[in-house]
Structure formats: C-alpha cells, structure tokens
Amino acid sequence: MKDSDPYILASMAGEKAVKERGITSLPIDPIQIARDLGITVIPKPAESKGVSGMLLRNGDEYGIAYATHIKNVGFQHFSVAHELGHFLLPGHVDAVLGSSHVHESRAGFTSGERFEMEADHFAAGFLMPKSLFVPAMRSAGDGLSAIESLKTRCSTSLTATAIRFTQCTLDPMAIVVSTGVQIDYCFMSKALKEVDGIDWIRKRAYLPKNSATYAFNQDSDRVQCSEKAEDTSDLQDWFGGPHRIEIMEEVIGLGSYGKTLTVLTASNLPDPEDVEEEDQLIDSWTPRFR
Amino acid sequence: MNPSSSTTQIFADRLRAARELRQLKQDELAKRAGFQASAISHFETGTRKPSFENLRRLADALQVTTDYLLGRVDDPTGLSGADTLHRHFNLLTSDDREIAESFLKMLADKARGRTKTGE
Numbered sequence: 001m002k003d004s005d006p007y008i009l010a011s012m013a014g015e016k017a018v019k020e021r022g023i024t025s026l027p028i029d030p031i032q033i034a035r036d037l038g039i040t041v042i043p044k045p046a047e048s049k050g051v052s053g054m055l056l057r058n059g060d061e062y063g064i065a066y067a068t069h070i071k072n073v074g075f076q077h078f079s080v081a082h083e084l085g086h087f088l089l090p091g092h093v094d095a096v097l098g099s100s101h102v103h104e105s106r107a108g109f110t111s112g113e114r115f116e117m118e119a120d121h122f123a124a125g126f127l128m129p130k131s132l133f134v135p136a137m138r139s140a141g142d143g144l145s146a147i148e149s150l151k152t153r154c155s156t157s158l159t160a161t162a163i164r165f166t167q168c169t170l171d172p173m174a175i176v177v178s179t180g181v182q183i184d185y186c187f188m189s190k191a192l193k194e195v196d197g198i199d200w201i202r203k204r205a206y207l208p209k210n211s212a213t214y215a216f217n218q219d220s221d222r223v224q225c226s227e228k229a230e231d232t233s234d235l236q237d238w239f240g241g242p243h244r245i246e247i248m249e250e251v252i253g254l255g256s257y258g259k260t261l262t263v264l265t266a267s268n269l270p271d272p273e274d275v276e277e278e279d280q281l282i283d284s285w286t287p288r289f290r
Numbered sequence: 291m292n293p294s295s296s297t298t299q300i301f302a303d304r305l306r307a308a309r310e311l312r313q314l315k316q317d318e319l320a321k322r323a324g325f326q327a328s329a330i331s332h333f334e335t336g337t338r339k340p341s342f343e344n345l346r347r348l349a350d351a352l353q354v355t356t357d358y359l360l361g362r363v364d365d366p367t368g369l370s371g372a373d374t375l376h377r378h379f380n381l382l383t384s385d386d387r388e389i390a391e392s393f394l395k396m397l398a399d400k401a402r403g404r405t406k407t408g409e
Contacts, residue, residue: 037343040400042393050383056393059369059401060346060356063393091339093360094297 007121010089011167014081014125017088018132026132027155030081030123034064039087041080043068053079055086062087070256074157078123085122086115127156128164137168144228144250144263147175158254162261163187172269174201174238176262177254180217181206184259188239192266197241208237213262216251223253223260235266245269300361301345302336308352308359308366309334323351369401 005011018028021036034041040063044050049069056063064087066079086092095115128150136153140146151161162175172192177184186201207214212231216222222229233249235241247266254261309319309330316330323330324347332338333348340348342356349356354366362370382390 038346040397044386044389048383048385048389050386054386054390054393055342056390056397057342057356058394058397060349061397061401062342062346063397065389065393087342090341090344093301093340093342093345 005167007117010085010118010121011125013089014085014122014127015129015131017084017122017126018129024132026128026136026153027077028127028129029155030077030084030126034080034084034087037084037087038062039064039084041066043076046071053083055083072157073155074151074160077127077155078157078160081123081126082119084126085119089118089122092119124160124164124167128154128161128168130168133164134168137165142169142171142173142267143248143265144230144252144261147263158252159261162263172266174264176201176207176213176238176264178207178213178217178260178262179258181214183207192239195235195239195241195266195269197243198235199240201239208233210237211262212249213251213260216253217260220258223258224255226253226255228252233264235264238264297360298336298339301340301359302334304359304361305330305348305352306334308348308354311354311366312352314352319348319351323347 017033021033031041040061042063042065044065044067046068048067051067052075053064053066056065064080064083066076066083068076070076092115133150133154136150137146140149140153147158147162147165150156150165151158154161156164159175159177166173166175166187166189169189170191172189172195174186174188174192176186183201183203183205185203188198188200192198207217211233212229216227216229229251231249233247235245235247236243238247245266246268247264250263250265252261309316312319314322316334317327319325320327320330325344329338333340333344345356345359349359352366355363355369357363357370358366358368
C-alpha cells in the first residue's frame with residue numbers, strides 16, 4: 001500500500017510552532033498561545049451551535065471565536081488550534097479570507113477541503129507534537145486505554161488523540177469512526193499499511209456485519225452514553241488481504257457527537273517469512289488437475 | 291485570472307514598494323521582522339507565500355498596514371473600509387453571523403485605538 005501523508009508539512013509546522021515557543025511539557029494551551037500572539041480569543045455562547053471556530057481580521061487585529069456547545073475542552077482546544085493553523089500556515093491568506101475578513105471552520109478531520117485538512121493536521125501536530133507525544137505514548141500502553149490516558153494528558157479530544165496515536169505508533173493498528181452501519185473515516189498506522197494485501201477503508205463503506213462495532217451501533221443509547229465494548233475481530237473482515245488474522249476490536253460511543261470510535265489493534269501479526277512458508281506448504285498440498 | 295496568483299503578486303509588489311518607501315534593504319527588513327535574510331527576496335518574487343502572522347510582522351516592521359500589503363488600500367497606513375464577509379457567509383447560522391459581526395466591530399474598535407495611540 002502506498003504510504004504518503006500529503007499533510008505532513010502542516011503537522012510539522014504545528015510541531016515547530018510549539019518548539020519555537022520553548023514548550024517542553026503537555027498539555028499545550030492553544031488559547032494562551034493565541035493570546036500571546038496578540039490574537040483576541042473569545043468563546044461563542046454555549047447555546048450557539050454552528051461552526052467550530054472562526055478566524056477574523058480587521059486591519060491588523062485578529063480574533064478567534066470558538067464553539068462551546070460541545071462541553072469538551074479537547075474539542076475546544078482543537079478548534080482554536082485549527083484556527084491558529086490558518087493564522088500561521090503559509091498560503092492560507094488567500095484561501096481563508098479571499099476578499100473578506102472572516103473565515104469560519106468546521107474542525108475535526110471531516111472536511112475534504114485541502115486548507116481545512118491542513119489546519120486539522122497543524123492542530124494535531126501543535127497539540128500533540130511528536131517530541132512530547134511519543135515519550136508519553138511509551139508509558140501509556142496500547143489500545144483504547146492508552147488513547148484515553150493520552151487524551152487526558154494532552155487535553156485533547158478522544159478522536160484527535162486516536163488519530164495522532166495511529167500517526168505516531170510503530171505497531172500495526174487503525175482507528176475507525178462510524179455512524180450507524182457506515183464508516184465515516186479510518187486512519188491506519190504505518191505498520192498496518194505495510195501488511196501485505198491490505199486495502200484502504202473507503203469513506204461511507206459499510207462496517208463488517210460480524211464486527212463488535214456493527215452490533216454496538218445498533219443501539220444508539222450505547223453511543224450516546226459513551227458505553228464501551230470489546231471483542232476479537234478479523235483483519236481480513238476490515239481490510240481484506242489474503243490471510244485471516246485475529247485482531248483486538250475496542251469500541252466506545254462518542255456521546256452527543258453521535259458517532260463511534262473503534263480501535264483495531266493487530267498485535268499478533270505473523271512474520272512475513274512464516275506466511276510465505278505456510279503459503280508454500282498449502283500450495284504443495286493443493287491438488288492440481290493437469 | 292487566477293485570484294490567488296493575483297493576490298500573491300499584489301503582496302509581492304506592495305512589499306517591495308513599502309520596503310523602498312522605508313529605504314530598507316532586503317536583509318535589513320529581514321532582520322527587523324525576524325526572518326532569515328533570503329525570506330524577503332522569496333516573498334518579493336512570489337516564490338514564498340506569507341501567513342497572516344508573517345504579514346503582521348512585515349507590516350509592523352515596515353510601519354504599514356496589513357491592508358496595504360494585501361492591496362486593499364493605497365495609503366500605506368490606511369485601513370480598508372466597511373468589512374465584507376466570507377464568501378460562505380450565507381452558509382453561517384444567524385447566530386454565527388451576529389457573533390462574527392459584533393466581533394469584527396470589537397476588532398475594528400481595537401484597531402482604531404491602536405492607530406490613535408500610535409502603537
């Protein structure tokens with residue numbers, strides 16, 4: 001599988017912005033850093049839904065308004081960091097303002113627009129820079145519990161932390177965000193992408209019917225109440241490929257967000273040489289009709 | 291015409307004009323604004339696009355406004371007039387529109403205050 005991250009420069013710009021400020025510990029407070037940059041930051045009223053954040057400019061004065069209707073500091077931090085991305089990333093001047101003075105965003109890896117995706121990746125690198133995040137990962141363990149622990153450590157949302165985890169881990173794993181029977185998006189770790197014959201999961205693809213996530217999503221109350229479930233699953237059911245490999249499937253409802261996060265961890269991947277030997281063995285015993 | 295390349299060219303031209311107005315060499319401006327020496331040349335040839343933060347640093351170092359560097363006003367210290375809003379403004383909820391409008395007004399007052407005190 002081809003492995004290239006088109007947004008790596010945006011992530012690195014986020015990490016650089018933190019490093020330049022001499023920040024050496026987590027969590028990173030994007031609101032304070034925005035204010036240090038001379039940007040006026042205000043929360044939108046809690047009853048106001050709509051966009052997650054707005055970057056505004058009048059003359060040489062800049063402002064960020066961020067949504068608070070989702071009572072989640074991690075979500076709010078991500079929204080502000082996303083707008084900081086628009087402020088600090090080169091080339092966003094034309095893209096976000098055009099001929100105007102307000103830019104509104106829907107942060108959170110759901111927009112397909114290039115500049116919005118760049119701002120999301122900037123935010124991830126900014127709030128979870130590798131230099132601080134990777135050492136924290138080492139003591140956090142693996143799977144969903146590690147992601148939850150890092151979320152608390154970084155004051156970030158569970159989803160953003162999970163995505164960053166897949167970008168930084170050396171283990172074969174993936175995270176899937178789904179609604180009902182459909183997959184919204186999936187992020188795979190580098191090690192998982194390298195497994196022979198693995199396919200990308202496409203947006204709006206259907207969840208495997210025999211998965212714990214499929215069963216979990218049948219009951220919307222479980223999603224709303226942030227319940228959890230876990231089971232073993234099969235790599236082939238999710239990603240195709242020539243081999244059936246048992247993986248761990250951990251599921252958690254994302255509450256009022258109405259979506260479900262699934263963490264798939266493949267800790268028992270067979271060695272490629274063993275797979276080749278097994279294939280040869282099966283091949284040798286397969287009758288041929290000549 | 292590609293509006294993006296047009297904006298980039300306007301910025302490049304305005305940056306050079308403002309630098310010459312203040313009688314600064316590229317490396318002198320770079321030092322004042324906290325950039326590497328080659329950065330100003332890259333901005334002026336359009337090979338590097340600025341961020342908002344870059345624009346503000348350049349505007350401060352040159353004592354001109356961001357609006358001038360963006361080609362919105364012809365007076366180097368002028369601010370553009372009534373705000374026009376985002377091209378997707380119609381997609382915002384009415385709440386968000388009100389928030390944006392009152393926030394912009396607050397920023398305008400702040401900008402005027404800054405101009406008066408000569409900051």
